[in-house]
Amino acid sequence: MPDTSVADRETAAATPAPRPKRGMPTWLPGFLLVLPSIILIGVFIYYLIVKNFLTSLTNRNSNNLNLKVHFIGFDNYTRLANDSTYVHAWWNLLVLTVAFIIGTMVFGVLWALLLEKGPKFEGIFRSVYLFPMAISFIAASVAWKWLLNPQTGPNAIGLNQLFQLVGLDSLQNAWFSSNSKFNMVAMALPAVWQLSGYIMALFLAGFRGIPDDQREAARMDGASEFKIYRYVLFPQLSPVALSALIIIGHMSMKMFDLIYALAGATSYVAGVPATMLWAQLSTYKYGLAGANSTIILVVVAIFVIPYLIYTRRSEKKAGS
Amino acid sequence: MRRTPLIAGLAAVSLMLAACGSDNTADSGGSSPTAAASDTAAARDTAAASDTAAASDTAAASDSAGASDTAGASDTAAAGGTEVSASKVGDGGAGGDVGVFTWWADGSEKLGLDALTKIFSEMYPNNKFVNLAVAGGAGSNAKAKLASDLQAGNPPDSFQGHAGAELTDYINAGQIEPINDVIDSLGGDKVFPKDLLDRLTVDGKIYSVPSNIHRANVVWVNNEVLTKAGIDPKKAPADIKAWIADMDKLKAAGIATPLSIGGTWTQVELFETVLISDLGAEGYTGLFDGSTKWDDPKVTTAVADYAKLLEYTNTAADGDDWPPATDMVIEGKAAYNVMGDWAVAEFTSKGKKDGVDYSYWAVPGQDGVYDFLADSFTLPKGAKNAAGTKDWLMTVGSKEGQTAFNLAKGSIPARTDISKDIFPPYQQWAMDEFKSATIVSSIAHGAAVSLGWNTAISSAISKFMATKDQAGLQTDLVSAASDNLG
Numbered sequence: 081m082p083d084t085s086v087a088d089r090e091t092a093a094a095t096p097a098p099r100p101k102r103g104m105p106t107w108l109p110g111f112l113l114v115l116p117s118i119i120l121i122g123v124f125i126y127y128l129i130v131k132n133f134l135t136s137l138t139n140r141n142s143n144n145l146n147l148k149v150h151f152i153g154f155d156n157y158t159r160l161a162n163d164s165t166y167v168h169a170w171w172n173l174l175v176l177t178v179a180f181i182i183g184t185m186v187f188g189v190l191w192a193l194l195l196e197k198g199p200k201f202e203g204i205f206r207s208v209y210l211f212p213m214a215i216s217f218i219a220a221s222v223a224w225k226w227l228l229n230p231q232t233g234p235n236a237i238g239l240n241q242l243f244q245l246v247g248l249d250s251l252q253n254a255w256f257s258s259n260s261k262f263n264m265v266a267m268a269l270p271a272v273w274q275l276s277g278y279i280m281a282l283f284l285a286g287f288r289g290i291p292d293d294q295r296e297a298a299r300m301d302g303a304s305e306f307k308i309y310r311y312v313l314f315p316q317l318s319p320v321a322l323s324a325l326i327i328i329g330h331m332s333m334k335m336f337d338l339i340y341a342l343a344g345a346t347s348y349v350a351g352v353p354a355t356m357l358w359a360q361l362s363t364y365k366y367g368l369a370g371a372n373s374t375i376i377l378v379v380v381a382i383f384v385i386p387y388l389i390y391t392r393r394s395e396k397k398a399g400s
Numbered sequence: 401m402r403r404t405p406l407i408a409g410l411a412a413v414s415l416m417l418a419a420c421g422s423d424n425t426a427d428s429g430g431s432s433p434t435a436a437a438s439d440t441a442a443a444r445d446t447a448a449a450s451d452t453a454a455a456s457d458t459a460a461a462s463d464s465a466g467a468s469d470t471a472g473a474s475d476t477a478a479a480g481g482t483e484v485s486a487s488k489v490g491d492g493g494a495g496g497d498v499g500v501f502t503w504w505a506d507g508s509e510k511l512g513l514d515a516l517t518k519i520f521s522e523m524y525p526n527n528k529f530v531n532l533a534v535a536g537g538a539g540s541n542a543k544a545k546l547a548s549d550l551q552a553g554n555p556p557d558s559f560q561g562h563a564g565a566e567l568t569d570y571i572n573a574g575q576i577e578p579i580n581d582v583i584d585s586l587g588g589d590k591v592f593p594k595d596l597l598d599r600l601t602v603d604g605k606i607y608s609v610p611s612n613i614h615r616a617n618v619v620w621v622n623n624e625v626l627t628k629a630g631i632d633p634k635k636a637p638a639d640i641k642a643w644i645a646d647m648d649k650l651k652a653a654g655i656a657t658p659l660s661i662g663g664t665w666t667q668v669e670l671f672e673t674v675l676i677s678d679l680g681a682e683g684y685t686g687l688f689d690g691s692t693k694w695d696d697p698k699v700t701t702a703v704a705d706y707a708k709l710l711e712y713t714n715t716a717a718d719g720d721d722w723p724p725a726t727d728m729v730i731e732g733k734a735a736y737n738v739m740g741d742w743a744v745a746e747f748t749s750k751g752k753k754d755g756v757d758y759s760y761w762a763v764p765g766q767d768g769v770y771d772f773l774a775d776s777f778t779l780p781k782g783a784k785n786a787a788g789t790k791d792w793l794m795t796v797g798s799k800e801g802q803t804a805f806n807l808a809k810g811s812i813p814a815r816t817d818i819s820k821d822i823f824p825p826y827q828q829w830a831m832d833e834f835k836s837a838t839i840v841s842s843i844a845h846g847a848a849v850s851l852g853w854n855t856a857i858s859s860a861i862s863k864f865m866a867t868k869d870q871a872g873l874q875t876d877l878v879s880a881a882s883d884n885l886g
Contacts, residue, residue, distance in 0.1 A: 142572070143569060143572060145573055235728070256717070257717045346664055348867075349862070362855070363850075363855045
């Protein structure tokens, strides 16, 4: 029995065109193999997105048994839009995202430039820069909570105390707890610390992917080192930069663990839509939580979809 | 090759089934309460965790029902009245497994639970105690598991919860049953303070038996710091104004932060004690049933006093825990800290002597008011061994159970007929106060308000910390109340 099937298989593999009539269409086995993923993604992603959106249109803002759930249109959305705390949370997220992207890009590119020519101990430096990524946000937050402690003066600990020790007292501040419009820049610090190494790795791979002859050719033509980077290397890294931007950008927009661990779920100064979502869910406000998550989804989609279209196009171009 | 599609097909079908199964849960919102639960947990865990005591489990077990079912032991129970210890002579219990769900998996909480379990097996030898404790996350893991079990209609025989309004969500969702019979057979208001029972009653029904009591409105004082500034540490100021005057003196004496605070929930706790002082016990309690309005001028005064107090505090991040704030008092960096009475364990662990190194009194302006929070045990709807649950609740509410549990955990019993002699000095003071004081419910620890309301108040307080906008805080509090009182 096994022999026959092996034989069958071999025949089938050797002569794909004249298949036996009884066999199934060629696409079917492949389709069946991916079917589980299609179903799982369909149920757990797309069905739930729809379900979530439908919930956001209802008054399901309590777990009371007597609650009559009915559609209330976009009331939950208007409630959120009129909630100054929610609007403030989006401002926080914007500041966080901008600071996070700029920070990781600057450090990532800088480190990649430094390591790109293969200095001594490159491996060690690379690992050192990458290591923070191995730690989860929650675990890192334990240390950052202490570093970013808002106390100044005699009771200061963490970074503020460090500033005092080196005589930079005037730099002490309340970090993300300060009542400033841009306090979330401080919240971006731990995130930048964690992910700069990742961006470095992306750029380093990008640099290594460019053949050396291009530099040599440029040098022969008398280009300065700066010009080589500016006109030969960097233009070729724009896809890497774009990927890095998208990865960091969407991570930032979904940022929850770091903020939850540092400031809790009900924080105003450090609140972002994701932490508010948590607070809404935990108090059974499913309608509001649904509206909130739909808004987050749409915003992330606005950010990510152009990138997907772009990569698809360039892949097609490369393919043809 | 022939078999591959078959296997793939089978796999697809089974995955689909699996997917549908889990989909149901997700759909019914099972996952979200979890989230919710853990949240609260996070907020107050700290409290709970540290509390040695948060464990006031109300386990008032009135087994009279259980007892009568089984062995006609109901007589004993009924006759028991105040003499609950009589139940020990009972019938031995309903029999079967009693699964009790807690997050008391280590430390003094575990010791307390073990002590309670021992009493349970002595009182009801027929029952087998099954420990369903879930460790980790200071209760957040446990609450997540509990929420999904309840949603799936597979409740434990009893579970732990903060006594009071925080159970509202379970009550509204129809997940727990009234246990007035248990409370009655334990002795009702003969053994529990009437005030306490009033705070636990929802529409005439009581849903849980408190196992231990904590007090939230305690000021912890560093004696040395106050003596240096010429203030008597043993004597509480008469009211908030006098307290602020003392803080001015301390500032003049060079103490930069007379009052220490921690993260958001500790600020809520401070604010609620200011509310109690400025509104009085009755006015404060009225805030939660609508008889006191949140836009009352007295609330405005309280907000102003709270804002004033914040001028004397350290800066804290929203996510900070309470021990650093209490440690500031222990180390003499701050003079006062308003904290629940689990703080006493922090003083003890740092080797400080009650009365010598530190003192404590009720927050000024509320002498004779006991701002309580408690852990309690419930009877879930659909519990497999309801009679066994009632045995458990009887144990939790019994004299022996409460004594053993609270001695181990460091809190005080909810019963007032227990001799205080064997308790440490702080607990003795607290037990005296508890007997005579007016009891009000804590906002920060879920006794006064539901989870949703608590979250709204916490956000408002967190916002106020940043903006210092007094009118804005009151507006937020008013809208939180109108959202939650309906």
